[in-house]
Amino acid sequence: MGAGGSLGDKVVYYAPKDVRIESMESLPVLEAGDLLVKVEACAICGTDIKSYNKGNPRIKPPMTMGHEFVGEIVDGNAAPGAPRKGSRVVMATTIGCGECAYCRSGHSNRCRSAEAIGFHYPGGMAPYVRVPAKAVRLGHLAEVGDLDARLAAIAEPLSCVVNGLSRMPREEMKQVLVLGMGPLGFLHAITARIMGAEKVVCVDFPGRRTELAKSMGFSDTIAPDELDAKYAELSGGDGFDLVVVTAPHGPTQAKSPAYARKGGYVSFFASLPQGEETLQVNSRTIHYGELVVFGTSDSTPAHIKEAARLLRAHAPSYSPIVTHELPFKDFRAAMDEIAGGTAVKVVLRP
Numbered sequence: 001m002g003a004g005g006s007l008g009d010k011v012v013y014y015a016p017k018d019v020r021i022e023s024m025e026s027l028p029v030l031e032a033g034d035l036l037v038k039v040e041a042c043a044i045c046g047t048d049i050k051s052y053n054k055g056n057p058r059i060k061p062p063m064t065m066g067h068e069f070v071g072e073i074v075d076g077n078a079a080p081g082a083p084r085k086g087s088r089v090v091m092a093t094t095i096g097c098g099e100c101a102y103c104r105s106g107h108s109n110r111c112r113s114a115e116a117i118g119f120h121y122p123g124g125m126a127p128y129v130r131v132p133a134k135a136v137r138l139g140h141l142a143e144v145g146d147l148d149a150r151l152a153a154i155a156e157p158l159s160c161v162v163n164g165l166s167r168m169p170r171e172e173m174k175q176v177l178v179l180g181m182g183p184l185g186f187l188h189a190i191t192a193r194i195m196g197a198e199k200v201v202c203v204d205f206p207g208r209r210t211e212l213a214k215s216m217g218f219s220d221t222i223a224p225d226e227l228d229a230k231y232a233e234l235s236g237g238d239g240f241d242l243v244v245v246t247a248p249h250g251p252t253q254a255k256s257p258a259y260a261r262k263g264g265y266v267s268f269f270a271s272l273p274q275g276e277e278t279l280q281v282n283s284r285t286i287h288y289g290e291l292v293v294f295g296t297s298d299s300t301p302a303h304i305k306e307a308a309r310l311l312r313a314h315a316p317s318y319s320p321i322v323t324h325e326l327p328f329k330d331f332r333a334a335m336d337e338i339a340g341g342t343a344v345k346v347v348l349r350p
Helices: 046-054 133-137 155-165 183-194 208-215 224-234 250-259 283-289 301-313 315-321 328-339
Strands: 008-015 018-024 035-043 068-076 088-091 128-131 141-143 175-179 199-203 240-245 260-268 292-295 322-327 345-349
Touching (some): 018 328, 046 328, 068 128, 068 155, 088 155, 141 301, 155 183, 155 301, 175 183, 175 250, 183 240, 199 224, 208 315, 250 260, 250 283, 301 315, 315 322
Parallel strands (some): 240 260, 260 292
Antiparallel strands (some): 035 068, 035 128, 068 088, 088 141
């Protein structure tokens, strides 16, 4: 414990722009079947950024933020087959009811009664986080062994990428276009390449992210104003097998089907803020191109386990995107780095 009995700092959401660094004075109270995880790191995600800037109706303040965490199980009685005390774990943090048709079919991320860490339960930007018994019982934890905490902390967003990329036949995923090179754009580009994509074209504005993408071997990284003139040539003349939109920008999302080949796939990975979510899309492009346009939201226990496997097997490929590590108390400084475009993925430490 720190001075005065404090366990350390936690990051607590109250309202847009009102996020406070408070002291965790006591351990979470465990109920039967819960597990207690001592947090090693928790990454900042796009949802945290949107919540900080514009609020989030799903959050019931005051609420400890963060769901991209990794840590060691230090207390609690696990369900049969679940990770045991001493295991280092990450988590699929959207928890379904376990009983509805979606949950029974393996799509717990679609559960209408789903709850989430950092929204319904206190999150991982704290020295300790409680994993609810339901999540333990339903297999939401994945072990990461000795994987570096800075990488393990991105398992949850990677699990969402695994979900999205699983929505199309892998053998058709040869040419991929990624619109927006934030953390999820990088995770899509890296994972698509690992999964066998022959060409991955990335689109973002000139700056730190474009430079990083090129340094990681994504030489076909272009600016948004170059895309219309270059996409046909870059895709071999017929458009891309998969277009992934990770940019939360309405006009970009609306135009994205134009860059897919006939019979291709378009993933609407990024959501838009409430009040700005309506798009004007050219339906003829979708109709005559026989496109498959789909959304991707959250992940399941199967996806988090695959994400953990990918990170352990390909750590050097993913490592460069974690550009900043800061303590919890510097949450606002981290948000400034993100807003200034100098960071890709920021990991916070207790």
